[in-house]
Amino acid sequence: MPGPRPTIGPQTFVNFESGQVRPLALSRDGTRLYAVNTPDNRLEIFSVGATLTQVDSVPVGLEPVAVAEDPAGRVWVVNHLSDSVSVVNVTASPARVEQTLWVGDEPRDIVFAGAARERAFVTTARRGQNSPVDPGLNTPGIGRANVWVFDSTNVDDTPGGSPLAILTLFGDRPRPLAVSPDGLNVYAGIFLSGNQTTSIAPDTFIKSPPTTSADGIAQPDTGLIARFAGLSWVDDQLRDVSAYVPFTLPDYDVFEIDAVTLQEKRRVPHVGTILFNMAVNPASGKLYVSNLDSRNSVRFAGVASRADSTVRGHVTEQQISVIDSATVSKRRLNKHLDFSVPIASNVDKSLSVSTVLDMAVSNDGTSLYATAFGSNKLAVYNTQTLEDDSFVPSTTMQIAVSGGGPSGIVLDEARDRAYVHTRFDNGISVIDIAAKTEVLHLELHNPEPAAVRDGRKFLYDATLTSGNGNDSCASCHVFGDTDGLAWDLGEPDETTQPIPNVFIPISPAATPARFHPLKGPMTTQSMRGLRGHGPMHWRGDRTGNNRVGGETLEEAAFKEFNAAFDAFAALGGELNADDMQTFTDFAMGINYPPNPIRQLDNGLIANQIRGEELFNNGVVRIQTGQLEVCRQCHTLNPAAGLFGTRGLSSDNSQPGERNFKIPHFRDQYQKVGMFGFGFNTAPERGPQVRGFSFNHNGATSSNFIIADLGMPQDDLLALRAFLYAFPTESPPILGQQLTFTATNAAQTTSRVSLLIQRGLVQSPVRECDLVAQGVIDGERRGWLMDQGGDFLPDRASGEILTRAELESQVDTADESLTFMCVPWGSGVRIGLDRDLDGILNGDE
Template identity: 55%
Template sequence: MRNGWFIACLMLLTCSSDSEPNSTTPPPPSDPRPPQGTQLPGPRPEFGPQSTTLFESGPVRPVAMARDGSMLVAANLPDARLEWFEIDEVGHLRPQGSIMVGIDPVAVAEAPDGLIWVVNHISDSVSLVDIQSAPPRITQTLWVGDEPRDIVFAGPDKKRAFITCAHRGQNRAEVDLEAAGKGRADVWVFDVDNLGEQPGGAPAFILTLFGDTPRALAASASGDLVYAAVFLSGNQTTVVGPSGLSKPPPRDSADGVPAPDTGLILKYNDTNWVDEQGTNFNSSIPFSLPDYDVFVIDAQSLTVKRQVSGVGTVIFNMVVDPKDGMLYASNTEARNQVRFSGMAARAQTTVRGHLADHRITLIRDDQAQPVDINPHLDYSQTFGSATDRALSLSTPTSMAIYRDFLLVCALGSTKLGVCSTASLAQGSAVHEALIPLSAGGSCGIAVHAELPVAYVYTLYDNGISTVDLEHWTEIDHLNMFSAEPEAVVRGRRFLYDAEYTSSRGNDSCATCHVFGNTDALAWDLGDPDGETKPIPNTFMNTSAPVAPYRFHPMKGPMTTQSMRGTKGHGPMHWRGDRTGTDRAPDETLEEAAFKEFNEAFEALMARESQLSDEEMADFTAFAMALTYPPNPIRALDNQLTDVQAQGSELFHKGVVRVQTGQLEVCVRCHPIDPQRGLLGTTGLMSDNGQDGERNFKIPHFRDQYQKVGMFGWGFNQPPVRGPQIRGFGYNHNGATSGNYLLADLGIPTEQVHALRQFLFAFPTENAPIVGQQITVSIDPPAAALARIELMVQRALVMDPIPECDLVAHSVISDQETGWLMNDSGLFDSNRSDQNALDAPSLIALLKDGADRITFTCTPWGNGRRLGLDRNLDGMLNQVVP
């Protein structure tokens, strides 16, 4: 069964040989053959420096209370700053100060010594900030693994810092991305009293958990236990590729065209792998998915005591009730095993209006008890109601315990939920209150230890609401500064706001495109009521389209694609079926193609109407700004290892496919041209040579390192068996396993390995150095000076495009100064009495043990804003000594 459905390989998803492939059935006269060419029609977007860069990193713990209750600290994510607020006698906030930390701070916590630790998601760093000194300063910057997300203090005297990171990154020992059955979720542990002498500090220990990238942490009241949750944990679903599988009707489109051969999503039912009809597919799946969601860590011995399954598909946050030790995990449970979208009048199933269940899972010992927080919803009805939306909580995130209540933030709602812990224990979410908030997107909460007040971070407007917990009402709201474009701020809401964009107030675009990225799942969102449509897209000159020249509405399983990096990369979706054909004269194809997703608000979220043109324009502006982070596999100096370089050479010069003797030149379909913003595709179409539909858009490769973890059937090799951390792999339907990837080229194993390693290190819009930081004090060691020199060198790179801007923030002799390195390698400051200095001269200004300089490589174009002119008003930041 397996031989019929495996893909050729990721590289050849869209590659063709130098000869034109044979067509199968000649097209009917009504279907003109799609054009072929070398570029997309219409105006092309410009690529260059940007004053703000949108990664849309997800806040995890954006607000925290000082232990003495006098201060609230908050991560100002878009402004790359830590802010702090004095709390008056009735709980109102008064801004006291801010300091630049790293790129995209997502979590904050107070250490036992009073320092504020800030987790910087893009910088792969943790800033240790002394907000009590005058002026406040970063005392040290720790280097951690890729994309750190959360932090808690636990262990002996709570002097160990636990930080979740992906199992990769330039600050970690090299990891084997081709090894099957390996955990890829790390928890870095630092000893607060012994951070290490080397630049970036040294972790006391790194735990690796059997999951794919962790996010949330929680600690028991005593600090003896730490809980770590896998972020995109999955739900024991996987896929089999096209192999003539029998599926329930309908088996043709509404205009009578038979459906193409497609894959099929399977779900493990605790005994067997089955499809929606209950058919046993055990022989088709060689591996298992244990679905470890939450790990219980002994904070003393730094060992895993146990793991818990069945918590959720996407796990956002956790909190422990100090009274009884109950652990609560906020999550969504995807229903991706259900086929079809839209009204599905010709079918028996659809996910329309019910993409996922939004839940709080109670965990005690190793038992998980999920509770639906929207029990009022009646999914048998075609549409929801205003009452439904008023009562729904969408995408539960941060939580806090207040007396006998669980306070629940909801990223997709404009309210704070208040649930009785007693009712949750009984399996029912009884809302004591639903507190309206001034802004939506709540995803961070801190409760005052003495006052009946909570502080809630709202993502949509980068704000903080003050909530009166005696009267269940918001009493104040303030906004932190952000220089993001207004259209981006307005457009963000349409990604998350289920209350506005869905019929029931439950699902949103972010239900699957989590924080604008992916859920690591495949979905079969075909429309059984739809008709076939002509393909208008442009195909490569060297890869002719294959008849029939139409998109079939029943497309089969497709993995969720990231919304990042769509600018300049052609039509949308794996097939390019969001074509962008109907566009205004000054509109790019990508902008027009994204606007075609407007119909998804009706087809998927069951909204009774689409967004307005103005709303969709804002959503498009937001989407076009989303960008991929730096590649964590590529070296900070942007140079390839010997093996990666070998793979790059094969990628550019080609390999001879053994089965055909034809030269396959990867770069012909997957160009790398940073000046034009092309990173793996021009957006043209190609014949992918697979079973089933064959006309697909040529994909990019910027996310290959994120897909590691599903190993199964091999090419001319025994399958990989045993537990894996992911159910979906590399190609459009997720069926291509890590051990199959590229193997079918038939080339020597060494070349397959080299090509894979190059793909894992594939460039993105942001150079590897972007976000990297270091903090130095007087007499920095040689290793620190070498890191600063590397940052200077990378900031001076101009060809093919600049890699970064280099900024510095110093506190010297109790005077704070911002710096930006110019094209001559000199640092200009925001002080009129300070001359420009090179890096050694700047470091030489350090005279006292309390003096500090933090260097940060920002995205290209962000330097002036983050170094000299925060609000970009043309006036340098005014710093009062």
């Protein structure tokens, strides 16, 4: 049986594994370096000279991932989990948060553009409790990427701020931003942009060989992956399957926005599958986009000696795409590799770069510096040879970066320096760009436990975990989550295996109760929230059945993925037991973020309440006349850490292989965006932003999901609404903030009251700790609310204050306090005692 359940109790640190986007910024005068401290929820400020000297550390929101300076010298920090932007006055002493701007869900990047670069542009998903934009979860053919625009010259202390505009782009969630050299155009990129592939549901398709397992058992009926080939949709045999795909996928990846009129000017398609960062050449205006192109139309994994294809050693193309006007040129960065030989020589492997994130271009436009996150190096390219594809990979143009996981870069050409953020150890490296060597490395304060710090590299480091340095686990499990794609990764050389998993009594296993190695297309599942949720993979074929010692089922199941290092990344073997244990400890600690659809008070609106009733009480299926009760299979019990599954299996009664693990529902809202065939309704034939949606193969459209139950339309929409608002281990209030000033007290009453209310919740589990941090009487201060609603100070000699007494501390224009709900158990660390040494911050 699965278990034990996730830890339901206070934790001093919770890992969300947020992907950094723009973690460094250099002040315009070159005297200050600003760095986000993602795990410590701070902005770190350094004086720049012959060395880096830290001068301040400013608490901001949860999981800061991007930073930029506005024309007035204030620093804006994007807080990924808090759905906010902290506006920091860095000329004050100490520096302080003047305002917290509320934005949409999961903000990622920020730039300043406009005639005087006075406008802030922030990318977010089209959802979130602080967004006035209808997420349109049941509306086909709409953009689901937002760009929020603020006027940096008009930021007052109105709670949450007031955006100048919220733009919608025809893509799924966005990530990178860039600005033209004149500041008049902004470029926005779609994060998981797709690649014109989709899944087709099982329909007795004749597959390309092999069609049996190695022990001669015929493959069950499965769907297939289709790709758009210019005029039609084709499968791996180039058969026209257009009749099975009613919609279109325009695959718009990069959007150009007029920074003055805020109108979309053009859309650039087919840049890449997963877009990370963008940089503009200041001399030519050409745009560089770091990205992966996923090869999910290639079937099979492992050696696949019985087949003609496999992704082994070549899961993705590592790319920088060059956009010049409307022309896109994709440049393969590892063109030295012969992918027909999956395990490369040591020389070739040393040349590879993996998961290029942030980039910077020299002022004269001749050199591009790229952070190879999965290779622990800084790669330098001559822009001309990159653009014309005549570059030759060379170690002389690669700079080793200690610390691991270089994620951000800024150039300081006046000093011949580059500053590089390293995610693995939460540090900063100083690079001599003339000598091409690292001259200094320092680590930021890091509250992450050893399991996180030691295990992270096994997710991302392609040099460590692959045979040629091209791919890592994160090529598909992007930042520990998903790539939004389906893959047909059966292993033809394997045999069928018995299913040892426990099935729910009302749905025993269908015969034959065996896992077939040719499993057909299945969507990439997240690595979040694994603890307590049973066997892994859609079928539960990582069973965890061979546990040793005190292992949980989930730990043992995760260790069965050790074989994937060779089957996918061509490592030539497996990780040793100690390394796999370290990776397992890391993976078990990744958590889901809050649901952005559910109300901040953890409640439901009317149609979601009706949906919850249907979920609990059941629906009569039109085909059978039988009552089907969702909760009988999909257990929801937050107090026990159950969010849609107990880790058991069932017969799903669908075509083809039928024995599947019962899935959780914490990510349903993320799958909306592919509308196609409906149930007894006309198909949607217009353009969509996603090629994969619901079910294990991603073939079930957003307008078909659960419609086949045959319930009335209002009930159908209500049940979907509840599923989209399904809770996670992180309550909706987590990370939410408000900055309190001497002049906005009357406007902040309701939001502060909400934060206090949620901080006092005891049942079914505690929701959060409430902290208040800011500058009072010229000193940085912090408080933590106790369970009586009073606030404990960050000094042993300080007085415990009531809410009114705390708010009265803010009585001048140069004082402010930011209230924030943080994970239960982390309030002491975040609000009172940063290093948990027993000496409060105010006494150190």
